[in-house]
Amino acid sequence: MIRSLQHVGITVPELEVGRAFYQAFGLLPHVQGNDLAFRCEGRQQDQIRLMSGPRKRLSYVSFGVGKGELENFTTRLEQHGVRVSDGPFARQLDGIWFQDPDGDWIHLCEADSQPTRIVTPPEINTPGEYRRIGKRGCGLESHARRVSPLRLGHLIKFSPDVDRQVDFYTRVLGMKVSDRAGSILAFLRSAGGGDHHIIAFARSSHTGLHHLSFEVGGLDEIELGARHLVEQGYRSAFGLGRHVAGSNYFHYIRDPWNSLCEYFWDIDVIPKDDADWEPWDATPEQVTAVWAVSPPPPDFVLNFEQP
Ligand SMILES: [Fe+2]
Incomplete structure (x- = not known):
């Protein structure tokens, strides 16, 4: 079974534009041949691989599967008429490649999700439970705190046919x-x-990246990160707010190519034994936000990636 989101590959016309943005976002770059990869501090797992190309495009998504499972996936994909290949990219990665029904590349590899940096949760004084006694919650140096994301949690891809994608990712990929x-x-x-x-899918006329989302250590970090990016000249797109689907707090910033990068904290976690989890089928408005400092702007759902 697919166990983890490993990383995404994005083609961009200028790697250095990407370096500046993701560094300001809090990620650590390292050169891999002709590509530029990004990791979270203290975690040995690439999260984004930027590759040079004529225009910005979400080129592939890499997922981790269990040890010894690749062969089963290959058989299953071929049984469903999906061609498994070496992939179209110059850089070789262990694993298998295929295209989803939208024609977007997927990479599967036998890899676990690497441990994330341990973050000590802040002591919080909640009504009736005052645990932080005689200690300040904020220091004078708090203004200068820089944000360091913990892991890539998810992405949302645009799709011209969300039902077809859901069918493939559930029935074929499990x-x-x-x-x-x-x-x-x-x-x-x-x-x-x-x-x-x-991963999530949002309807559009064509495929593309809506957003990447990185977990941070708390609500303060969401806003400290967003503020730093705005100070660096990037545009706040939506947030602060709290989603309904997933329950996470969020703030989205526009990346240099008009996709979005999200800081999140406190997402719902569903156990493997999920008998009690009832999926909702609601309206987009119902699942988007419990609250936000302002409504989502009209361009929040636009697909800026060229077809
Ligand atoms: Fe998200």
């Missing part, structure tokens, strides 16, 4: 639907349990 909004939006998780969604 993922599960956590919540959806009809044929407009669907959130999928690993069958092994974990985050409410590691």
